[in-house]
Amino acid sequence: xxxxxxISYSLNTIQRMPAYLRVxxxxxxxxxxxxxxxxxxxxxxxxxxxxxxxxxLVTSQQGKPRLGFxxxxxxxxxxxxxxxxxxxxxLIIGVGHLGRALLSxxxxxxxxxxxxxxxxxxxxxxxxTIDGVTIMPMSKLEDLTNRLHIHIAIICVPKEFAQxxxxxxxxxxIRAIWNWAPIDLNVPSYIAVKxxxxxxxxxxxxxxxxxxxxxx
Amino acid sequence: xxxxxxISYSLNTIQRMPAYLRVxxxxxxxxxxxxxxxxxxxxxxxxxxxxxxxxxLVTSQQGKPRLGFxxxxxxxxxxxxxxxxxxxxxLIIGVGHLGRALLSxxxxxxxxxxxxxxxxxxxxxxxxTIDGVTIMPMSKLEDLTNRLHIHIAIICVPKEFAQxxxxxxxxxxIRAIWNWAPIDLNVPSYIAVKxxxxxxxxxxxxxxxxxxxxxx
DNA sequence: CTATAATAGATATAATAATATCGATAAAAA
DNA sequence: TTTTTATCGATATTATTATATCTATTATAG
Numbered sequence: 001x002x003x004x005x006x007i008s009y010s011l012n013t014i015q016r017m018p019a020y021l022r023v024x025x026x027x028x029x030x031x032x033x034x035x036x037x038x039x040x041x042x043x044x045x046x047x048x049x050x051x052x053x054x055x056x057l058v059t060s061q062q063g064k065p066r067l068g069f070x071x072x073x074x075x076x077x078x079x080x081x082x083x084x085x086x087x088x089x090x091l092i093i094g095v096g097h098l099g100r101a102l103l104s105x106x107x108x109x110x111x112x113x114x115x116x117x118x119x120x121x122x123x124x125x126x127x128x129t130i131d132g133v134t135i136m137p138m139s140k141l142e143d144l145t146n147r148l149h150i151h152i153a154i155i156c157v158p159k160e161f162a163q164x165x166x167x168x169x170x171x172x173x174i175r176a177i178w179n180w181a182p183i184d185l186n187v188p189s190y191i192a193v194k195x196x197x198x199x200x201x202x203x204x205x206x207x208x209x210x211x212x213x214x215x216x
Numbered sequence: 217x218x219x220x221x222x223i224s225y226s227l228n229t230i231q232r233m234p235a236y237l238r239v240x241x242x243x244x245x246x247x248x249x250x251x252x253x254x255x256x257x258x259x260x261x262x263x264x265x266x267x268x269x270x271x272x273l274v275t276s277q278q279g280k281p282r283l284g285f286x287x288x289x290x291x292x293x294x295x296x297x298x299x300x301x302x303x304x305x306x307l308i309i310g311v312g313h314l315g316r317a318l319l320s321x322x323x324x325x326x327x328x329x330x331x332x333x334x335x336x337x338x339x340x341x342x343x344x345t346i347d348g349v350t351i352m353p354m355s356k357l358e359d360l361t362n363r364l365h366i367h368i369a370i371i372c373v374p375k376e377f378a379q380x381x382x383x384x385x386x387x388x389x390i391r392a393i394w395n396w397a398p399i400d401l402n403v404p405s406y407i408a409v410k411x412x413x414x415x416x417x418x419x420x421x422x423x424x425x426x427x428x429x430x431x432x
Numbered sequence: 433c434t435a436t437a438a439t440a441g442a443t444a445t446a447a448t449a450a451t452a453t454c455g456a457t458a459a460a461a462a
Numbered sequence: 463t464t465t466t467t468a469t470c471g472a473t474a475t476t477a478t479t480a481t482a483t484c485t486a487t488t489a490t491a492g
Contacts, residue, residue, distance in 0.1 A: 009423075010478075010479070011420065012479075012480095013479095014419055014420055014423050015416050015419065015420060017419055018413065018415035018416045018419050019400065019416075021415075022400060022415075023400075036438080036439065036440085037439085037440080038438085038439080044400070047480075047481070049480075049481055049482070050479090050480065050481075052439090052440070052441085053479095053480085053481095056440080056441070062440080062441090063439075063440045063441075064439075064440075064487085064488070064489080065437095065438070065439040065440055065441095065486080065487045065488045065489075066437075066438050066439055066440095066487085066488055066489040066490075067438090067439075067440095067488085067489070068438095068439065068440080069440090082419050082422065082423070083422045083423070083426060088422065096317070096320075097313050097314075097316045097317035097320055098313075098314070098317035100313040100317075101312070101313035101314035101316075101317050104312075104313055105414065107398055107414065107415070108418075110415075111414075111415055111418045111419075111422075112422070113418060113422075151425065151429075152421075152422075152425070175425050175428055175429060176421050176422065176424065176425035176428075178417065178418070178421055182323055184235065184238060184239075184260070189428075190428060190431075191428070192421060192424035192425040192427070192428050193421075193424075194417055194418075194420050194421035194424065196412075196417060197234065198321065198323065198327075199234035199237075199238075199323070199326075199327055200231050200234050200235075201394065201410055201412060202324075202327045202329060202394070202410075203230055203231065203233055203234050203298050203327075204227065204230055204231060204410050205368075205392050205394055205408060205409075205410035206298065206299045206304065206327075206328070206329075206368075206392065207225075207230050207298070207299070208392065208408035208409075208410065209367065209368070209391050209392035209408040210299060211408070212391055212392075212405075212406060212407070212408050213367075213391060215406075226448075226449065228449075228450095229449095252468080252469065252470090253469080253470085254468085254469080263450075263451070265450075265451055265452070266449090266450065266451075268469090268470075268471085269449095269450080269451090272470085272471070278470080278471090279469070279470045279471080280457085280458070280459080280469075280470075281456080281457045281458045281459070281467095281468065281469045281470055282457085282458060282459040282460070282467075282468045282469055282470095283458085283459070283468090283469075283470095284468090284469065284470080285470090433492100434491100434492085435490105435491085435492080436489105436490085436491075436492090437488100437489095437490085437491095438487100438488090438489085438490095439486100439487085439488085439489095440485105440486090440487080440488105441484105441485090441486090441487100442483100442484085442485085442486105443482100443483085443484085443485105444481100444482080444483070444484095445480100445481080445482070445483085446479100446480080446481070446482085447478100447479080447480070447481085448477100448478080448479070448480085449476100449477080449478070449479085450475100450476080450477070450478085451474100451475080451476070451477085452473100452474080452475070452476085453472100453473085453474070453475085454471105454472090454473085454474095455470105455471095455472090455473105456469105456470085456471085456472105457468100457469085457470080457471105458467100458468095458469090458470105459466105459467090459468085459469095460465100460466085460467080460468095461464100461465080461466070461467090462463100462464080462465070462466085
């Protein structure tokens with residue numbers, strides 16, 4: 001009987017990957033070919049052993065003693081793992097300041113995400129193109145989502161409207177929601193959610209600050 | 217010899233607190249007086265036992281059998297724990313779309329954060345007031361920060377400029393930096409940092425999506 | 433060519449976080 | 463008033479995550 005090793009990646013491991021990718025690309029730009037876990041740990045303030053374990057989980061190569069891992073392979077392995085290799089279309093709902101900030105963010109393509117449509121209720125901007133993305137009326141939401149087979153939705157509307165939009169998206173082929181509205185959404189189990197929660201971030205920040213202020 | 221119990225709160229516990237606060241305020245608005253860990257766990261999709269432990273760590277009250285905790289006390293205990301009770305002044309550097317989105321966000325006061333100053337290099341907006349916050353030229357950064365005793369800085373500038381701003385802030389009384397620029401900052405140990413990392417968020421989201429798509 | 437040192441990889445251990453269990457208690461029901 | 467039951471609080475257990483140790487390997491220095 002065959003046995004397949006099942007590897008499960010912890011949330012923490014996943015969250016560290018983008019940081020690895022950043023330093024690896026930096027090193028690659030400096031024309032460095034190999035890097036050790038020690039070196040990466042040093043650059044990111046992570047224990048080398050942790051880096052070693054994380055990288056060992058996702059890379060396809062054997063690390064070489066005294067040299068470490070080949071950077072180019074490491075990069076492509078992590079990109080594959082994170083899904084940056086195959087571009088995914090996304091739409092954005094709510095094109096106010098926050099929505100525009102995200103639209104003008106140049107980095108998405110590096111992360112395999114391509115925002116191809118915007119939706120808003122403001123007649124002033126409907127039909128216009130902002131940062132290369134056309135803004136459509138909300139009435140077209142379901143139809144366009146399905147016709148274009150879009151799986152990722154970015155929600156940037158005021159919190160009062162977020163839930164009703166989720167309910168509408170739930171009837172479409174959307175399978176991931178990146179929620180920037182400060183509210184706990186009710187989302188069916190066939191849709192992944194990531195909340196960008198300002199309150200949580202601030203809680204962590206002020207807590208850290210409290211620790212630091214206590215010290216001295 | 218006296219012994220003081222040292223409680224250390226895990227990052228996870230801290231991060232769950234804002235969610236507890238949200239549902240507690242909701243319940244309070246419904247004029248409910250007591251709530252059990254079970255009920256909160258149900259509302260937030262968390263195991264009741266985890267909620268019980270988290271709340272037990274921060275609350276000052278004895279929970280009552282069959283009733284649970286008194287909501288009003290729980291709220292004020294969590295608010296105190298998170299530092300929402302004493303307002304903290306903050307400044308924002310970079311008032312483009314993202315900066316404006318944060319400025320127009322009405323929720324900060326609920327989190328004990330008061331953005332009282334903005335800084336930018338754009339002469340078009342320097343001297344103007346946006347959402348009640350006056351925009352100052354970068355040249356005044358250190359002086360105003362120190363004179364007003366501001367401890368929190370929100371960085372919303374393009375990533376190329378983020379590090380030099382951190383270096384300038386390090387010479388002031390700033391003790392916490394909320395970084396929205398997509399870059400690993402080098403920050404002295406006497407300053408707390410919280411990175412708002414789009415790449416990390418997307419990594420988590422697309423990974424969850426991958427799991428969901430695999431299922432069926 | 434040989435010795436050395438830095439590294440991966442595997443495995444073991446420790447630390448941390450989540451979950452389960454159980455007795456005491458008090459509200460609610462009988 | 464008595465019984466029942468939901469809950470807390472404390473403690474124990476389990477699961478997960480991070481760290482340490484040890485061996486084999488190989489680039490590098492001598």
